[in-house]
Amino acid sequence: MYYKGKPKYQLTPKTSDWMHEIFEDNGLINGLIERYGSPINIHHLPSFNQNCEIYKQVFNSYGLKYRVFYARKANKSKGLVKQAFASGIGVDTASFKELEQSLVLGGNSENLVLTAAIKTEAQIKLAIEHGVPIILDNEDECRLTQTVATKLNKKAKVGFRISGFEVDGEKLYSRFGFDVEDVEDFIGSYVGEGKTFDLLEVTGLHFHLDSYSTHQRSVSLIASIKIVSTLKEKGYPISFIDIGGGILMNYLEEEKEWTNFNEKLKDAVLNQNNDITFNDNGLGFRLEDGKLNGKLNTYPYFNKINKGSFIKEVLDFMDEASGLSVASLLLKNNIEIRIEPGRSLLDQVGITVAKVIHRKKDAKGQWLVGLEMNMSQMMSSSADFLLDPYMLYNSEVENDKDVDVFFTGAYCLERDVLLKRKITLPKLPEIGDYVAFVNTAGYMMHFFETEAHLFELSTNLIFTGSNEKLSFFQFIDDNKIVLEKHNEMH
Ligand SMILES: Cc1ncc(COP(=O)(O)O)c(C=O)c1O
Known part of the structure; x- marks a missing residue:
């Protein structure tokens, strides 16, 4: 069972059928993460091809x-x-x-x-x-x-x-x-x-x-x-x-969610009652001498x-x-x-999926959900990646147990919080559940990725997509691609 996280002020991402097919297939995700480690980045080639066609068509039309x-x-x-x-x-x-x-x-x-x-x-x-x-x-x-x-x-x-x-x-x-x-x-x-x-x-x-x-x-x-x-x-x-x-490119389903989020974040910073982000992060907005300064520092x-x-x-x-x-x-x-x-x-081309490792309550009583992933594996060049994530549960969910969480990462830094926004979920994740971040292929998934702590780099999987039932074999490890070419050449 999978659910989109629903923060207080939602930012519902545009998604594609291929993403939902994968989210529905727990066995597949379990298998891929067991084989390739957490997190994995999945890239859907037909979506990339579709974007190429859009540009070609525009120029051809002139x-x-x-x-x-x-x-x-x-x-x-x-x-x-x-x-x-x-x-x-x-x-x-x-x-x-x-x-x-x-x-x-x-x-x-x-x-x-x-x-x-x-x-x-x-x-x-x-x-x-x-x-x-x-x-x-x-x-x-x-x-x-x-x-x-x-x-x-x-x-x-x-x-x-x-x-x-x-x-x-x-x-x-x-x-x-x-x-x-x-x-x-x-x-x-x-x-x-x-x-x-x-x-x-x-x-x-x-x-x-x-x-x-x-x-x-x-x-x-x-x-x-x-x-x-x-x-x-x-x-x-x-x-x-x-x-x-x-x-x-456009990441979001609805303009009104975007304008509403902006307004609510400004109000929260100005009125010092920020229950939207981790540790009052204004994402670029600042309160100075009682006045709101700065601007939303994101894409x-x-x-x-x-x-x-x-x-x-x-x-x-x-x-x-x-x-x-x-x-x-x-x-x-x-x-x-x-x-x-x-x-x-790269619009609609990629998703990043990570495994839940632990849950804990911090001294403020906030739930922190630790993922096998770190901040460099989904890092925006600006203040935050502002799309609601998807929670992929391995077990049933009854819809009356809403819980607010922050997703935390594996670096030794206090600021390794994967999304700055507080995310509301229908159930506290269990160890071994998965979180999926969508539309991460452009700059988000590994542009800033490091091997700090000697963590392995995430695996990039190329998904050819098909009309058949999903199978493990439609996902190719990108690391293998040049080697295959070299083998052909020698
Ligand atoms: C010279 C040049 N071309 C292309 C790009 C790609 O830009 P974007 O990913 O925003 O389309 C960049 C980005 O920095 C660039 O510097």
């Missing part, structure tokens, strides 16, 4: 040239990289290993890009050898790429990352990239035949905005299109603009505009100067648009 690159930094599983290629999209790589593995898994010069924030000589060498475009961030990277290209006697395909776009009179700061004011001059002065960087072949421009604004993306795209036309006139063979990731979990409609909003924006939409400007200038979604391609 008749645009496009490429989609899955930003694999959001999830390290190799199975998803293989699925990206099988689904006809590419992969954005951000380290030597990400690039090396992606090449082994079927990547090539057409379906890979290297966007690492720090680029070592080894990374650049590997990219040039395989003709993979390198997105350059600064002059030192140009110099290193030129040096490596000289050694290899091979041109490097590069894109220039730009930032500092002016939107509504304000310059958008980023620590990444060349300033938008300087990039045209820089390329014109130093890049190309007879110039300092004669082995850099500029094929595109790139930006990635830190915000989730479609407006900022549209304005930045228009500015980039202008730069591309000028550079094309100067003879540079520029064919694409890559607008990076940050495409919103914006509810988004009406997300994935395909987000891209549509970027493309439909009208450029006042030309009277054309962004999409029309791209078509008119024969520019290919590229995106690098990480999180949003």
Whole structure:
């Protein structure tokens, strides 16, 4: 029997049929955790493929040239990289290993890009050898790429990352990239035949905005299109603009739950009667001199505009100067648009399931439910992961024994509390029951995972999905994937 946790102010996650099928099958979960340990991360490939289709359909509907690159930094599983290629999209790589593995898994010069924030000589060498475009961030990277290209006697395909776009009179700061004011001059002065960087072949421009604004993306795209036309006139063979990731996804069923939660948390912090979170955590809100300061420091979990409609909003924006939409400007200038979604391609793709190890009451009389899991195995880069979890009971539940709990983890830190919110359950979990956290594939399940205490890293299982009855054999250990490939090769 399984139940969604019902905190006082619910945040009901969007879920998929495949998740519920798994929740219903206690025997399967027992078997998987016995075999692979706790927690396990399960990844559903058909959901990933469906997200790829959404992006393809949007671009096709405009008749645009496009490429989609899955930003694999959001999830390290190799199975998803293989699925990206099988689904006809590419992969954005951000380290030597990400690039090396992606090449082994079927990547090539057409379906890979290297966007690492720090680029070592080894990374650049590997990219040039395989003709993979390198997105350059600064002059030192140009110099290193030129040096490596000289050694290899091979041109490097590069894109220039730009930032500092002016939107509504304000310059958008980023620590990444060349300033938008300087990039045209820089390329014109130093890049190309007879110039300092004669082995850099500029094929595109790139930006990635830190915000989730479609407006900022549209304005930045228009500015980039202008730069591309000028550079094309100067003879540079520029064919694409890559607008990076940050495409919103929607985690929640209902907007009103989201607004209500925000309001109630603010009230709780302001009135100092916080019974929503562990140890009065304001999740970004603070009470200072009797006033409420700060803001909710989490991902914006509810988004009406997300994935395909987000891209549509970027493309439909009208450029006042030309009277054309962004999409029309791209078509008119024969520019290919590229995106690098990480999180949003992983929407509905993953769940994390952990085993209950103990229950205890703390000195405040609160129930703490200890899980075989730690805070690094489901960690948000912000204040909390705000989705209601599912409780998978091994035994019957009578519905009149509601209990409030916090889920606690295995690190020696006081703050290893897996969700900051107090969760109401229909029954106190028993040892050996399971808790499932849904939609964790994008950044949540193992982006920050460590081996502190010498804990084993969690196992990532790739679930092929099928119409047949669920069986153990539909779940593949991701660690085995590259090894199989190596075995085939040797
Ligand atoms: C250059 C670049 N591309 C793509 C992404 C993926 O972004 P998201 O997962 O928000 O779609 C990131 C995220 O940091 C990035 O820095």
